[in-house]
Amino acid sequence: MGAKKIYNGFVGVVEAVEDGHSNAEPYQLSTLSVDLSLPLPAMTPRIIELCKDLFKEWSELDASRFSVETVSGGITNQLLKVTVKEESGTSVSVTVRLYGPNTDYVINRDRELQAIKYLSAAGFGAKLLGVFKNGMVQSFIHARTLEPSDLRKPELAAEIAKQLNKFHKVYIPGSNEPQLWNEVLKFYEKASTLQFDDTGKQSIYDTISFQEIHNEILEIKELTSLLNAPVVFAHNDLLSGNLMLNEEEGRLYFIDFEYGSYSYRGFDIGNHFNEYAGYDCDYSCYPSKEEQYHFFRHYLQPEKPDEVSQKDLEALYVESNTFMLASHLYWALWALIQARMSPIDFDYLSYFFLRYGEYKKQKEKYCSLARSFLAGSGLGCGSA
Structure with a gap:
């Protein structure tokens, strides 16, 4: 364990990270898989078998020592909590994460696994303990999941910013080429060639102008390229x-790195600001300029937030809010793919229109802001 620093009652994890590098820890492997279509009682014996296969110290334990419960059914995962009463009498819990059906259409699992090893070693998320054919096992985090309304709380926003600063310094081996626009264009190619079995969904899908969306992608790609955002x-x-958040310990955790990749700083921040709206897409909750500046101060200078210059605040404001537009395009296209591929009961088609509609609503304001900034900074306003 490395040193820990206390920020306003929060424990900031800085363990195992030196100069942005960390050493990945070993984990166990199994060739078993779990059928997600099974109800929990039928799935439980397979989960127990999997845990015994992964962790040799549990291989001889009676099945009665294992209990399995659902933690959550997310948009792309199913999470299970497995508690094991060991021979010593102590109980240990782990999280079994089952990949959702067809998620390989939108998630690069090899890249996720590569990243999670190093992020876990750097103190982010749960510790990676084992990997199996269609999921992974991680340490169980004793904490509550935040709600969208929590993101607005000044103390939490400051801590998220500080942790994001550390997160962005972790070194992940492999190519460090930014993947954002490669991903957006891949999503576009898949989203623009879908066919729905449901005629109602097909008729809604047919109203979408993919030529218009393609033009929007190219315009925002060109504009953001002029901002020289750090990768x-x-x-x-x-x-x-x-x-x-573990409120007793005052410890904040980042989890689930499925979409993690080398990308632009402004995209990660702008995307986070969009999430203040929650799945209901209540964009009246999008952070004000004052709230964003509070976040930026703690991101740019975690130790001395009051010393951040006005110039740096303004530059990051433009960067984050221009990439915020890219975030809407990214998740709008993602939603179309999910509308066709995901078995989860969620209205992905409506989600597409909410995200794309907000993009169009905000585009002119923030594109104009970016062009004015570029013209004033001497970086050039481009033709976007």
């Missing part, structure tokens, strides 16, 4: 559901 390893999905 970092980004979480890319920092919504409230991927933040957990």
